[in-house]
Amino acid sequence: MSSRRDFMGMALGGFAALGGIAALYAAKRTWDPLPSVKAGGFTTIDLSAAKENELAVEKWRGKPIFILKKNASMPKSDRDVVVGGNHYLVVIGSCTHLGCIPAYLPGDLMFKCACHGGEFNTAGVNTFGPPPRPLDIPPFKISGTSLVLGESGPEYEKMLAAGLTQSV
Amino acid sequence: MAHFDEKAKPFSHQWMNDRLAVDTVKKVLSTEYWIPKNINFLWAMGMILAATFGLLIVSGIFLVMYYQPDTKTAFDSVNYTIMTEVGYGWLWRHIHGVAASVVFLIIYIHMFTGIYYGSYKRGREMIWLSGMLLFVLFSAEAFSGYMLPWGQMSYWAGMVITNLFGGFTKDFLGGIGNIPAVVEWIRGDYVPGQAFLSRFFMLHVFLLPLVIIGVIVLHFAALRIPHVNNQDGEEFDFEESAKLYKEDSKKESKVIPFNPVFLSKDIFVMGIYFVLFFYLVFYHFEFAMDPVNFDPADGLKTPLHIYPEWYFLWSYEILRPFPFNVGLVAFGFAQVAFFLLPFLDRSPVVAPANRRGLFKFWFWLMLVDMIVLTVMGKLPPQGAWTIVGMVAAIIFILLFILLPFITKNEKKA
Numbered sequence: 001m002s003s004r005r006d007f008m009g010m011a012l013g014g015f016a017a018l019g020g021i022a023a024l025y026a027a028k029r030t031w032d033p034l035p036s037v038k039a040g041g042f043t044t045i046d047l048s049a050a051k052e053n054e055l056a057v058e059k060w061r062g063k064p065i066f067i068l069k070k071n072a073s074m075p076k077s078d079r080d081v082v083v084g085g086n087h088y089l090v091v092i093g094s095c096t097h098l099g100c101i102p103a104y105l106p107g108d109l110m111f112k113c114a115c116h117g118g119e120f121n122t123a124g125v126n127t128f129g130p131p132p133r134p135l136d137i138p139p140f141k142i143s144g145t146s147l148v149l150g151e152s153g154p155e156y157e158k159m160l161a162a163g164l165t166q167s168v
Numbered sequence: 169m170a171h172f173d174e175k176a177k178p179f180s181h182q183w184m185n186d187r188l189a190v191d192t193v194k195k196v197l198s199t200e201y202w203i204p205k206n207i208n209f210l211w212a213m214g215m216i217l218a219a220t221f222g223l224l225i226v227s228g229i230f231l232v233m234y235y236q237p238d239t240k241t242a243f244d245s246v247n248y249t250i251m252t253e254v255g256y257g258w259l260w261r262h263i264h265g266v267a268a269s270v271v272f273l274i275i276y277i278h279m280f281t282g283i284y285y286g287s288y289k290r291g292r293e294m295i296w297l298s299g300m301l302l303f304v305l306f307s308a309e310a311f312s313g314y315m316l317p318w319g320q321m322s323y324w325a326g327m328v329i330t331n332l333f334g335g336f337t338k339d340f341l342g343g344i345g346n347i348p349a350v351v352e353w354i355r356g357d358y359v360p361g362q363a364f365l366s367r368f369f370m371l372h373v374f375l376l377p378l379v380i381i382g383v384i385v386l387h388f389a390a391l392r393i394p395h396v397n398n399q400d401g402e403e404f405d406f407e408e409s410a411k412l413y414k415e416d417s418k419k420e421s422k423v424i425p426f427n428p429v430f431l432s433k434d435i436f437v438m439g440i441y442f443v444l445f446f447y448l449v450f451y452h453f454e455f456a457m458d459p460v461n462f463d464p465a466d467g468l469k470t471p472l473h474i475y476p477e478w479y480f481l482w483s484y485e486i487l488r489p490f491p492f493n494v495g496l497v498a499f500g501f502a503q504v505a506f507f508l509l510p511f512l513d514r515s516p517v518v519a520p521a522n523r524r525g526l527f528k529f530w531f532w533l534m535l536v537d538m539i540v541l542t543v544m545g546k547l548p549p550q551g552a553w554t555i556v557g558m559v560a561a562i563i564f565i566l567l568f569i570l571l572p573f574i575t576k577n578e579k580k581a
Contacts (some may be wrong), residue, residue, distance in 0.1 A: 021345075031367070037357050057468060062359030064468045097492060098328040099472040114472045115328075116488065116549050132337040132492040165336055168347070 042150035044143075047083050053105040057093060060138055060149040061079040064093035064101055066111075068122065074109065077123035079164050080132070081155065083142055090147065091135035093114065102135075111135070137165040198427035202410050204398035205424055211396065212437035213278040217348060218384070219438055220445075227263040228373065235316065235497050237369035242318035243464045268310055269456040271447060272479035276538075283509065284531060286518040287397035293482045293510045294390040296571040298383055300507045305380045310477070312372035318365060319461030320471050326360040326368075328474060332487075334497065340493045359467055401518035473548055481545030482538050486565075487548060490560035497559060505568045513573040515578035526574040531568060537563050542581075 034162070043060040050056055050069040058065040068089040070080065080087040093101050100115035111120040118129035125134040141153030152160075159165050176183040184190050203211075234254050236245040244486035250257035279299070282288050288296035312377035313330065315322045333354055356363030396407055404422055412421035424430055448455070460471045472580035478485050517524055537560055544557035 031353055031356060033352055033356050034363065035357070037361075037363065041358065057470065062361060062467050064358065099331045100328070100474060101468070102322070113476050114470065130488075130492060130495075133339075 042148060045147045045149060046145060047086075047147060048145045050088065053106050053109075054145050060092075065138060065149065066093040066104070066124075066135070068104070070122065076120055077125075077139060078162065079123045079125070079159065081140065081142070081147065083135075083143060083147070089122055089124055090137060090140060092138050092158060093135070095131055096126065096135060097129070097135045098132045130156070134165065136168045140168060170319050194271065199425050200410065201392070201424040201426035202406050202413075203252040203396055203430040204402075205402075205422055206398040206400060206402065207396070207397060210277070210281040212434045213274055213281060215431075215434040216255050216438055217271065217274050217443050219442075220267050221380075221384070222275065223263055224267045225262040225270065225301075226375070227267065230241075230257075230260040231264055232373055235369075236273050237316070237366050239318060239365055239465070242365060244278045246317045246458075247404050247462065260531045261450075262449050262456075264313075265456040266445065266449045268313060269477065269479070271449065272310070273307065275480070279303070279506070280535060282397075283534075284366060284521045285399065286401050286520070287512075288512055290516065290518050291394040292390075293395065295387065295394065295440060296510055297507060298387040300391050301386060302380065302383050302504070305376060307374045309372060309380065309482070310346075310366040312376060314477070315365065315368045316372060316459055318465045320463040320465055320469075321458050321474070323360055323465035323467065324470060324474050325476060326355075330354050330360065330364075332438045332499070336496060356445065360465075374513055386495065397518065399520065401520065405519070430563070432551050475546055478542065478546070481543075482541035482564075485541040485545035485557050486561045488545070489554055489561055496527060498565060501565060501568075505564075508568070509571075512568060515575040517578055525578050530571065530574060533563070537567065 041061050043058065043065075045058050045065070045067065046068075047067070050067055052069050052071040054069070055075065056067040058067060064078060066089065070076065070087040070089065074087075076087055079091075080090070081090045082088075091096075094101050095113040095115065095118050097113070097116055097118050100113050102111035102113040102118065104111050104163070109122050111124075111131070113119070113131070116130050119127050120131070120133040120135055121127050123134070124137070126132075137159060138149045139152040140156050141148045141151040144154060160167060172186055173182050181190075185475055191432050231250060232248050232345045233243060234257065246261070251262055282299070315326050333347075335347040336343075338346045340346070346470070351427065354364075355361070393523075397563060402422075403571065406423060409422040412418075413423055413425070420423075458477075463471075464536060473479065483499060483502045486502040487495045489495070490498055515524070515527065521528050540556070540560045541564065543555055544560060545551045547557075549557070
């Protein structure tokens, strides 16, 4: 008698759990970024307009993108994007600590974050303070004198493989 | 039905009693809900919290009628429509803002009263745990509400706090704790945007208040059986004392009924509280209105100095002075540490902290440390302040680690 009741209880519980898991999955998917948000994740930037040692800020996926054309005297880095012989720093302008936007100090050739005092050099590498890693390089593909952000080209894949940045 | 008076007129007392047991309910929840006499004004904080929560709901109802959860119009719907066009819109906003801030002050007083008098153990664990759950829910409610005006502080607080859910850095423990996808999932976008604003609006005005009301009911229910603690942690027979009270030996009895005797005292304390509260609402509301949040949200410009509202500063300061991964662990610990209090305190003694040996120092050190952390959290992270903040954060963690040891051999007072 009690085993029949146990069976009914377990069957009910099992189906209820199944429905609960399905509902949780639907809830999770509802909170995912929408396809339209995902599709808006590509931005083309023309690099030919950039001026030397002057920070240009573009927007990609709502995040600021720092573009810094290097002049001859500024140190080169493996993290530079090279287009037409010119070296560019192209990074997401969010501090890798908690996401504040660092300011560029052209005289000192460095970025400084006002939130918690983090500093980065012109290669985007963290040199002081709490940031745990260099500024992230967005996935990019070189196309003529332009960059397509959001698409990963061979140059970006090479940087990823070398551990110079991490995927975002 | 066993006892059912057929002659009772509809909605008469007898008729209602037969159907809803109104007399019994009234006795259990009010006229024979016994409260110890040996208490002080700190025992009124619970009702003050309930009343403040009521004010938040009432003012929130009026605000939600004009607020627009849209990234393009949210800022103006608050700062223009509600503040300048809606009749008395400013009143609801200032009540809502001041109450959201003051409610945390009262929560902290309520919490530290419980800690001081040992009201979290020996049968009162569920009161403490449900209360701590309410603290977490109120924190989530405050944070989600802070997003809604969509000013600079809203946006950047949203950015910084949701980033914490990305977990540890990639080089930590082989990257198992590195989950940046969770951040995008919470936001529904790469950065806080429309999806983020509307879901936090839903959380703030519906889901979280609903859950809070449920847990408040649990919190009250958890109190009904073990009863309220008293100033000496004295255990006595409530039934015996209640019998004395009902036999009119009120002087000999150690208890009073919740309603009307205790409630009348509660309302007196509430009266003083509301004088101060409305003084703040009408004359000093600006303390609850950060000037930075009167600039509209801009994803390409970080405010010079980002800090949370004062009630989150202590836990923010536990996150801040450490390297990223260590800070995250310390921060996580700070969020759950107070939940563990009934289990870390190994002493069976229920008494005021000042009569409890080493625990006396633990209590006052913890209180001062929380205040130091709060002050440090507001100061820019520079020079000597960073060191003071780090020491205070380490003391906070050490105090919890030491608690079982200092309470284990505590002598009965």
